[in-house]
Amino acid sequence: MQGFGILASAIVALIVLAAFRSAIIEDVSAVDYCWRIVLGVGAVPGLLALYFRLTIPETPRYTMDVEYDVNKATNDITNYLQTDDSRDENDGPGNHVDVPKASWSDFVSYFGKWKNGKVLLGTSMSWFALDIAFYGIGLNNGIILSAIGYADTHEAEMGLRAYNSLKNMAVGNIIITMLGTVPGYWVTVAFVDSWGRKPIQLMGFGVLTALFIAMGAAFNPLKEHSIPAFIVLFTLLQVF
Numbered sequence: 001m002q003g004f005g006i007l008a009s010a011i012v013a014l015i016v017l018a019a020f021r022s023a024i025i026e027d028v029s030a031v032d033y034c035w036r037i038v039l040g041v042g043a044v045p046g047l048l049a050l051y052f053r054l055t056i057p058e059t060p061r062y063t064m065d066v067e068y069d070v071n072k073a074t075n076d077i078t079n080y081l082q083t084d085d086s087r088d089e090n091d092g093p094g095n096h097v098d099v100p101k102a103s104w105s106d107f108v109s110y111f112g113k114w115k116n117g118k119v120l121l122g123t124s125m126s127w128f129a130l131d132i133a134f135y136g137i138g139l140n141n142g143i144i145l146s147a148i149g150y151a152d153t154h155e156a157e158m159g160l161r162a163y164n165s166l167k168n169m170a171v172g173n174i175i176i177t178m179l180g181t182v183p184g185y186w187v188t189v190a191f192v193d194s195w196g197r198k199p200i201q202l203m204g205f206g207v208l209t210a211l212f213i214a215m216g217a218a219f220n221p222l223k224e225h226s227i228p229a230f231i232v233l234f235t236l237l238q239v240f
Helices: 002-019 021-026 028-055 060-065 070-082 104-111 114-138 141-147 158-195 197-217 219-225 227-239
Strands: none
Touching: 002 021, 002 028, 002 158, 021 028, 021 158, 028 158, 060 070, 104 114, 114 141, 114 197, 141 158, 158 197, 158 227, 197 219, 197 227, 219 227
8 A cells, every 4th residue: 555655645746736836836835734735644644544453453462462361361352353343242351471571581582593683684785775866766766856957947037947747756756656656566465475475575686676777877978968868777777
């Protein structure tokens, strides 16, 4: 669903810009209202999710590991497996037991062993490297679109130039998301069970490495001589 969230943010930006078009053309500082509204609207789905999270029942794992109520957790699992709606007897607190809390010494003793530590290190460093690239690019799509000339406008009037440039960035983000980000997520949804999680991860990391090297080494030639090729490669980045 993250792909749809990225798409929704670009659509909201485009709608807000259209609503403030006259104000921006008259006074470019009106853009200040736009980004504040876009940022504020972005909080709405989060608040809705927070409401539902606060109102749903706790999971048996939470009941057992955090509330230390093993009996209630067992009853919750039994109710779920039996699909029985009569849960009145489990609504109240159950019998609490003394469960040892995890400590830093537990963490060190477990992950201090190389066979366990290497899994944590490899996983965390892979995602650390990916997130630098993923969020670095995602948060700077507008800058990249400007760098390749997509967002450039040639109007003399500053307000109109600012509006058209921002509008082009929003439209460009929508195009990139529709062609790359959303299909990438849902190709994985369709094939993750048949291809396997590890092969998809390895394929994604491998292709991204090759694309980043190619685009980084040839950035200026691509920008100067072949904008379409740059856009195709950039879209493939979003897919993978």
